[in-house]
Amino acid sequence: MKKRAIITGITGQDGSYLAELLLEQGYDVTGVIRRSSAPNFWRIQHLLDRITLRPGDLLDQLSLTKIIQEVRPHEFYNLAAMSFVPASWDQPMLTGEFNSQGVTRVLEAVRQVDPSIRIYQASSSEMYGRVREVPQTELTPFYPRSPYGVSKVFGHYITVNYRESYNMFAVSGILFNHESPRRGLEFVTKKVTDGVARIKLGLADTLALGNLDAKRDWGFAGDYVRAMWLMLQQDQPDDYVIATGVTHTVQQLVQEAFGHAGLDWQKHVKTDPAFLRPAEVDLLIGDASKARTALGWEPKVDFRQLVAMMVDADVARLSQGR
Ligand code: NAP
Ligand code: GDD
Numbered sequence: 180m181k182k183r184a185i186i187t188g189i190t191g192q193d194g195s196y197l198a199e200l201l202l203e204q205g206y207d208v209t210g211v212i213r214r215s216s217a218p219n220f221w222r223i224q225h226l227l228d229r230i231t232l233r234p235g236d237l238l239d240q241l242s243l244t245k246i247i248q249e250v251r252p253h254e255f256y257n258l259a260a261m262s263f264v265p266a267s268w269d270q271p272m273l274t275g276e277f278n279s280q281g282v283t284r285v286l287e288a289v290r291q292v293d294p295s296i297r298i299y300q301a302s303s304s305e306m307y308g309r310v311r312e313v314p315q316t317e318l319t320p321f322y323p324r325s326p327y328g329v330s331k332v333f334g335h336y337i338t339v340n341y342r343e344s345y346n347m348f349a350v351s352g353i354l355f356n357h358e359s360p361r362r363g364l365e366f367v368t369k370k371v372t373d374g375v376a377r378i379k380l381g382l383a384d385t386l387a388l389g390n391l392d393a394k395r396d397w398g399f400a401g402d403y404v405r406a407m408w409l410m411l412q413q414d415q416p417d418d419y420v421i422a423t424g425v426t427h428t429v430q431q432l433v434q435e436a437f438g439h440a441g442l443d444w445q446k447h448v449k450t451d452p453a454f455l456r457p458a459e460v461d462l463l464i465g466d467a468s469k470a471r472t473a474l475g476w477e478p479k480v481d482f483r484q485l486v487a488m489m490v491d492a493d494v495a496r497l498s499q500g501r
Contacts (some may be wrong), residue, residue: 185250187237187285188210188258189230192361193301195222196258197404200228204408208257211243211259211477213236215360237281243288247296254411257285258297258439260331263365264305265447266328268457278330279337286341288351294347297411300338302351303331304463315354317420324458342347348416352407355465357424358485359400362493367429368397369487371436374488376493378447379440385447389454391430394462398423398477399480399488409474423478437484 184201186247188194189210201208208230210223220227233250237259247255261267267274282300289296307315308324323329335351341347349476351413362369374386397423406421427435437444470476480488 180430181205181207182254183207183250183252184254184256185209185252186213186248186256186258187235188260188301189223189231190219191258191262192222192359192400193357193404193407194258195226195358195361196401197258198223198226199256199406200404200408204340207231209246210232210245216501217455237277237284240284242286243284246294247288248294250428252292252296254299254342255285255289256407257282258301260301261327263363264325264327267325267330271326274326275330275333278327279333282334283337286337286347290327290345290347291342294345296417297348297412298338298350299376299407300334300349300351301352301407302338302418303328304334304353304355304420304465305460306332306353307333307463308460310460310462311393313462314424314464315420315423317418317465317469324460325456328460330381332427335418342416348411350410351418352410353404353418353465354394354403355398355420355463357398357400357403358489360489360496361400362489368432368486371433372486372489372493373497374447375436375440375442375490376497378442379494380497382497383448387449387451387454388429388433389450389452389456390459391433391450392427392428392461394464396422396426396464397482397485398478398486402478402480404495406470406474406476409476414466417473419470419474420465420467421470421476421483422467424465424467425482426462426464432486434481436488436490439487439490
C-alpha cells in the first residue's frame, strides 16, 4: 500500500524539496495551498502532474480537518509559516496566528480525525536567539529575539505537549538555516547570490545589506528535508537539531559568493541601516550529533558548494531573462 503524506507550505522552499523526496519514496503527496489571486507554483511546477493540491489555511481549522479526513494521511508535515524574521516585527499578531496557533490547529485537527497520524513540526534555530550555549543542542535553553522566534517556541512546545498529553507521534525538527536556489529572494543568501549574478551580468552595480557580522550555520535545504522524513520513520517520536556544525559571518558569505563569480565584493557592497533588525541573533552554530547517531543523518553539501550552486543558478536564471 502506498503511504500518504500531507505537506503544508508545499509552495515554499522546503515543501518543494520534501515533495520531491516523498515522491521518490513512493508516497502519494497532497499539498495544502492557500488561495491567492494568482498561482504561486514556480517551485513545484515540475511536480504538478504527480501531486494533489488542496485549498486550506493554517488560520482555518475546518479546512485542515476536512483535508485530513479526506486524505487520511500516514504522515503530516507542517512546514507552512510566516518565515521571514523582519516581517514578524511588522505583523507580530499575524505571525503568532500562523506560527503558534496554526500549529495548535494542525495538532488538534490530527488529534480529532486520527491521532495515530505522524506529525512533523518545523521548529527553528531562531528559537535560540541570544544563545545560552555554543554550539546549540536539543537541550540548550531558548531565548528568542524576534516575534518570529517567540512564535516558533510556542509551536515547538505545543508539539511536545501534544506528544506528552495524547501520546501522539509529534516531533519537532530544530533546523538551522538552510538554503538553495529555491530560497525566497528576501533571505540573505539568495539576496547575495542574486545580487552577485546581477552585477556579473551588468544588470546592477551595488548590493545593499544590513549586519555583516551575524553568524549563521548554513546548510542545503535538499539535505534538511531528508532529516524531516527520517524523524517520522523512527520507532519513537523525538526532537532533533539539524545543522552542519559550521558557522560563517554574512561577510564571509558575501566574500565567497562574489569570489565565486570573480568579483571584488568591496567594490559593490554597501551597508544600509534599513536592513538592521530591532534585535539580532548574533551567532548560530548547531550540534547535530543526536541526529547523526539516531537518524544516520549527515549533510552532503558544504558551505562552499552551497554558495557556488546558488550563484551558478542565479547567473543561469538571469542569463535567460527570468
Ligand atoms: P518559505 O519558503 O517561506 O515557505 C513558507 C510556506 O508556508 C509557503 O508555502 C507559504 O505559502 C506557506 N504559508 C504561509 N502562511 C500560510 C498559511 N496561513 N496557510 C497555509 N500556508 C501558509 O519557508 P521555508 O524556508 O520553506 O521554511 C519551511 C518551514 O521551516 C517554515 O515553517 C519555516 O519557519 C521553518 N524553518 C525554515 C528554516 C530555513 O532556514 N529555511 C529554518 C528553520 C525553520 P505561500 O506560497 O502561499 O506564501
Ligand atoms: N534578510 C537579510 N537581508 N538578512 C541580512 C541582510 C539583508 O540585507 N543583511 C544582513 N543580514 C543578516 C540578518 O541580520 C541575519 O543576521 C542574517 O543575515 C540571516 O538573515 P536571513 O537570511 O533573513 O535569515 P534568518 O536567520 O533571519 O532566518 C532564517 O533562518 C531561520 C533559522 O535560523 C529563516 O529561514 C527563518 O525562517 C528560520 O527559522
